[in-house]
Amino acid sequence: MAAPSLISKLRKIATSLPEIEVERCNFCGTILSPDHRHLVDLSQMKFICTCEMCMILNVGKGKYKPLPQRHLHLGDFIMPDELWSDFLIPVNMAFFVKSAVRNGTIAYYPAPTGATESKLKMEAWNSLTEFNPILKSLTYDLEALLVNRLGDAGQYYIVPIDKCYKLIGMIRMAWKGIFGGKEVNDIINRFFNELKEKSAPCPI
Ligand SMILES: [Zn+2]
Ligand SMILES: [Zn+2]
Structure with missing residues (x-):
């Protein structure tokens, strides 16, 4: 623009x-x-x-x-807590993208400075894919598994990556202090409510 x-x-x-x-x-x-x-x-x-x-x-x-257009709500997604810990992500929200260039899966999580990345252990990602075969269908570089474990029940979606960057951008703009503040919580809740409405259920 x-x-x-x-x-x-x-x-x-x-x-x-x-x-x-x-x-x-x-x-x-x-x-x-x-x-x-x-x-x-x-x-x-x-x-x-x-x-x-x-x-x-x-x-x-x-x-x-x-960018692909599908938005899937993965209602029956399986993410054992131990496996989540294996990903070594310091917050309870992240998105995962399969990278063709880097030959692996990268996780990005929100931080006051924007999207922060962490390369995943291949075994942990492979286990997650075994639990959830839908992950095999992720389009390299363009689609993400979006994970929100902030609430009591985790939420899992497949979305185009621009959605994830948009969310992380909004979080960064609203971030205050160490924990982010109420406005950040409101933004996250609103984003996921809208996403749930827009998304189709997982076809498998
Ligand atoms: Zn035009
Ligand atoms: Zn636009």
């Missing part, structure tokens, strides 16, 4: 009226609906908002990959 001009920056400072954020297609500038598609440039981990037409025109032009 183009950088806002100086005048629009000054206008923002001068007025106290809240602005409604609209997202535009990064190629043609059309105003997009909230559930528009994204392309990703994996070399820079950059997400590009796009309309359907520009998506068709730009897919296959080298660096841009279209």
Whole structure:
């Protein structure tokens, strides 16, 4: 998206009226609906908002990959506590992505500085896949297993990676103090409530 001009920056400072954020297609500038598609440039981990037409025109032009659209709620997901401990993730939320380049699965978790990564022990990931064969269907680099174990019952989803980065970005912006604060909790709860509504049940 183009950088806002100086005048629009000054206008923002001068007025106290809240602005409604609209997202535009990064190629043609059309105003997009909230559930528009994204392309990703994996070399820079950059997400590009796009309309359907520009998506068709730009897919296959080298660096841009279209993000998959499925959102699955894995209601019967099996994650034994010992296995979760084996992943050595210091918080109760993370997303896991199979990386083609790095030949393994990487976990990312939210921190005040943004997404922090930790490379997983292959055996632990393989055990998780044995418990949950649906994980074999994860698209390399583009889909994630999203885990939220903050509540009493864990929640598990397969989502496109932009969803995960969006969540982690919102957490980073709202983070206060050592533990994050109430606003962070509210953001997480709202995000997962919306995700549950949007997601289909696991087909297997
Ligand atoms: Zn467009
Ligand atoms: Zn967008």
